[in-house]
Amino acid sequence: MSTVQPLSGITVVDFTQVFMGPSCTQLLGDYGADVIKVERPGTGDIARTSIPDPAGLDNPIFLSINRNKRSISIDTRTEEGLKAVQELVRGADVVVSNFRAGVMERLGLGYEALRELSPRIIWASGTGFGTSGPYAHKGGQDAIAQAYSGVMWRRVADDDPVTLYPTTLCDYTTGMHLLQGILLALLHRDRTGEGQKVEVSMYDSMLHMQMQEACQQLNRGSEINWAAMPLTAVLPTTDGALNMVGGFKANPLHHISRALELDEDLSERAEFSTLEKQFAHRPELQRIFATAVADNSTDYWVKRLEEEDILCAPVRSLEQTLDDEQTAVNNMIVEMDHPVAGRIRALNAPIHLSEGAATVRRVPPRLGEHGEEILGELGYDMQQIAVLREKGILR
Numbered sequence: 001m002s003t004v005q006p007l008s009g010i011t012v013v014d015f016t017q018v019f020m021g022p023s024c025t026q027l028l029g030d031y032g033a034d035v036i037k038v039e040r041p042g043t044g045d046i047a048r049t050s051i052p053d054p055a056g057l058d059n060p061i062f063l064s065i066n067r068n069k070r071s072i073s074i075d076t077r078t079e080e081g082l083k084a085v086q087e088l089v090r091g092a093d094v095v096v097s098n099f100r101a102g103v104m105e106r107l108g109l110g111y112e113a114l115r116e117l118s119p120r121i122i123w124a125s126g127t128g129f130g131t132s133g134p135y136a137h138k139g140g141q142d143a144i145a146q147a148y149s150g151v152m153w154r155r156v157a158d159d160d161p162v163t164l165y166p167t168t169l170c171d172y173t174t175g176m177h178l179l180q181g182i183l184l185a186l187l188h189r190d191r192t193g194e195g196q197k198v199e200v201s202m203y204d205s206m207l208h209m210q211m212q213e214a215c216q217q218l219n220r221g222s223e224i225n226w227a228a229m230p231l232t233a234v235l236p237t238t239d240g241a242l243n244m245v246g247g248f249k250a251n252p253l254h255h256i257s258r259a260l261e262l263d264e265d266l267s268e269r270a271e272f273s274t275l276e277k278q279f280a281h282r283p284e285l286q287r288i289f290a291t292a293v294a295d296n297s298t299d300y301w302v303k304r305l306e307e308e309d310i311l312c313a314p315v316r317s318l319e320q321t322l323d324d325e326q327t328a329v330n331n332m333i334v335e336m337d338h339p340v341a342g343r344i345r346a347l348n349a350p351i352h353l354s355e356g357a358a359t360v361r362r363v364p365p366r367l368g369e370h371g372e373e374i375l376g377e378l379g380y381d382m383q384q385i386a387v388l389r390e391k392g393i394l395r
Contacts, residue, residue, distance in 0.1 A: 005032025005356040010186070010313035011092040013038060013085070014069065015109070017045040019168050020126050020140070020202070021098035022065040023175035028094075028182070029068025030349040030358035032377035036092075036374055037069045038085060041395040044073060044367040055341040057367050064346050066364040067336065072375070073368030073395040074388075076107055081393045085109065086309055087378045090117050098126040100167065101136045113196045122185040124198040126178045131199060140202045145170035149206035154213070156227045174205040229276035231256065233289050234315060237298045244289070244305060253278065260292040260301070357373045368395045 010033040022045070029035040044057060045066070053059030075081040086108075089095060095114060097104050097263045104110050104125065111123040118326025125131075128140020129148075138144070143164050146152040151169070152162055181198035209213065216224040221351055227230070231253060246252035253267040266272045266288065269280045278285060293301050298314045305312040321327060334348045340388055349358035371394050375385050388394035 004056060005359065006353075008032035008033070008356075010094065012036065012094045012096060013088055013092045015095070015097040015099070015104070016126075017098065018047050018050075019142075019171040020175045022047065023172055024126070024178040024182070025069065025096055026065045026067060027179055027349055027351075027358075029362075030360075031351075031353075031356065032359075033068075033094075035069040037071045037090065038076070038088075039071055039073045039367060041075050041368075041392065044071070048367065055338075058340040058364065060326065060341075060344070063338065063341060063344055063364045067346070067360055068362050069365055069369035070362065070374060071365035071368055072132075072371040074371065074395045076109070077243050078391075078393050079260065079387060080391070082108055084375060084378065084380070084388070086114075086117055088374070089114050091378075092118070092121065093186070094122045094124060096124045096178070096182070098140070098178075100139055101129075101131040118195070120189060120193065120195045122182060122189065122195050122198060124178055124182050124185070125200075126174055127199070127201045129203045130201045135203070140166045140174075142170045142202075145174075145202035145206050148203060150210065150213075150379070151206055154227075156221070156223055157233075158223070162170065165364070167368060170202045170206050171338055173209055174200055174202045177205050177208075204382075230275070230282040230285055230388060233286055235290050235293045235301075237293050237301060238296060240298045242293060242298050242301050242305075242356065243313050243315055245311040247311065249309070252310065255310055256289070256305075259304045259308040259310055260289065262292060263305070287321050334360050338363045340366060371395070 007028055010028070010037045012025060012028050012033050014021070014035050014037045014148065016022050016025055025035050025037075037045070043049055045062060047062040047065070048057040048059065050061050051059055074084060076085050081345050089109075095109070097109075105113075112190060114121050114123055126140075127136075128145065129135035130136050135148070146165055146169065149170070152164065155162065177200045178198070181200055185196050185198050213224050216222060229247070231244075235242045235244065236353075245257070246256050249255060251267050253272060254265055257264065257266045263331050266285070270277075272278050272285065302312050316324075322333065327333060331351070331352075332348050333345055335343065335345050338344050344363075375388075375394070385394065
């Protein structure tokens with residue numbers, strides 16, 4: 001396996017915080033980039049204080065998305081701090097942020113200003129809603145994006161309560177689009193020598209995730225809801241729950257009837273004989289399925305359904321999934337020794353390359369841990385660094 005990673009030699013100046021941006025820049029670091037995390041003095045990335053934890057600023061939320069980075073804690077609102085960051089940008093390939101629209105410009109770090117320092121710079125920004133339009137001023141946050149984008153409104157049945165998806169779906173999706181944009185811009189620069197601006201938003205990312213639903217709505221004026229398909233069900237069992245997806249077969253209801261050991265083939269009943277009729281009678285079908293599986297275990301019904309080649313799975317907790325053999329086989333958990341948090345375990349990168357695979361070269365940094373090192377690489381001597389510390393510009 002090659003020890004040369006795809007992004008070796010790429011320097012990223014990282015102004016991101018919370019989840020969307022850091023999830024993007026961690027993957028850049030995992031595949032070889034030198035990611036320099038610029039943090040506000042005192043508190044740093046908001047994720048450092050998002051939950052109370054014995055490790056304080058080095059809590060699991062921060063640790064989960066900030067490995068393979070170096071941290072400099074510097075006040076960019078001061079002339080000296082801004083100058084140091086500008087010098088950092090001169091030698092960098094990529095600048096990444098996920099502030100509200102206009103914040104980087106107010107800091108003197110907008111695209112036009114940084115392009116004057118380095119025409120080859122790739123300036124990448126993730127926002128909540130974009131940089132113009134009626135919502136541009138709004139802050140981006142996962143739950144807010146779920147609500148605005150239509151994702152939150154869609155549920156299995158109309159009388160189900162509108163609720164929040166409990167994993168940061170919008171942040172992660174937008175972070176991955178930000179990553180894709182940066183990689184595309186790097187390819188473009190390799191061919192043309194030109195840097196550029198890359199912009200993504202949570203609003204656009206969540207709309208794009210609904211490509212099929214949107215096309216159906218735009219062209220047929222109707223909704224498609226994959227969770228509300230008549231032969232898709234989440235069913236309680238004696239020891240948990242089962243997810244069943246009846247599809248990709250000529251007559252899946254026939255096979256479901258056999259698997260669930262029903263007294264009859266439901267597909268032969270007139271009210272269930274076509275997909276349209278199954279939609280019309282979905283509540284009745286769901287009741288039959290639920291009654292059938294209620295008296296036996298999840299494993300039992302998974303085995304029966306798989307014998308009929310019906311897609312199914314046990315509904316598991318995250319704890320169960322992390323302990324699963326498949327998680328270990330896929331090398332999805334990495335371990336690191338952190339000077340404050342001790343031995344930590346976190347999820348690995350999900351992109352498996354045969355050459356230049358993801359590595360953990362650095363544990364998540366302590367706030368400002370690499371400030372002197374980074375400034376030294378820019379040509380600052382120890383006296384200049386000491387002055388910045390005395391003024392509280394460097395922490």
